[in-house]
Amino acid sequence: MKKTIHVLTALMLVFAMSMVVLAGCAGDDGDKADEPETTAEATTTEEAAGQTEDAADAASGDVMTHEQYVAAALDSKVVVETYVQAKQSWWEDKATVYAQSEDGAYFLYEMACSEEDYAKLEEGTKIRVTGYKSEWSGEVEITDATFEILDGSYVAEPEDVTAMLGTDELINHQNEKVSFKGMTVEASKDAAGNDVAFLYNYDGSGEDGNDLYFNVSLNGQTYTFTVESYLCDNTTDVYAAVKNLKVGDVIDMEGFLYWYEGVNPHITSVTAAQ
Secondary structure (H helix, E strand, O other), X not given: OHHHHHHHHHXXXXXXXXXXXXXXXXXXXXXXXXHHHHHHHHHHHHHHHHHHHHHHHHHHOOOEOHHHHHHOOOOOEEEEEEEEEEEEEEEOOXXXXXXXXXXXXXXXXXXXXXXXHHHHOOOOEEEEEEEEEXXXXXXXXXXXXEEEEEEEEOOOOOEEOHHHOOOOOHHHHOOOEEEEEEEXXXXXXXXXXXXXXXXXXXXXXXXXXXXXXXXXXXXXXXXXXXXXXXXOOOOOHHHHHHHOXXXXXXXXXXXXXXXXXXXXXXXXXXXXXX
């Protein structure tokens, strides 16, 4: 009986020692198993730090130069300081604005804006805009934006880009206030196939109060320009001037270098060529 007990005791001691060894091995494996968790924790910490840094950057409102804005990826967040040059429209607390700084221009599409604040956006007003760089049919713009009014004022002078028509250089002036000199009015075709100097809407389907489309040429190349009715409605001088155009007239123009499947300036002034 005692022998049996001694044998059992010895076996129990061996078993206990085996368990200690196994426990030690398990501890080693556990340390290795903990390593990925430590890495995951470190990654999470790094991500949190990165998010904090991004939040800090956003809070600080780091302002881009126009060059930095141009280099920014589409759909990325952008912050710019610029000056209102013209207001195109407002509805449902959203404003569309042409803006320009000394180093370049911006098209602010449906920027969050109360009607009260819209009234404050006079020509030359300085604003800081935070939004996202977007593109629509070649037009690069800032969307989903908010703004704040700052001290300062600047009104851009139109740059003569006539000689840039038809060149790759022209797009570098997108959305700027520009002028065109000595261009000839070319015929458009109305719904009946007649030659006319302008159309209501791009296909002639509109009526007084809609956008005006008209063709002008330079050095044998024809371009389509637009009077955007939200920007310059049928009570403005430019709207009346385009309605009075005749095929063959030679004219000077000013406007904003908008883009739609190619150059499509939004014209704000038309006069006889000087």
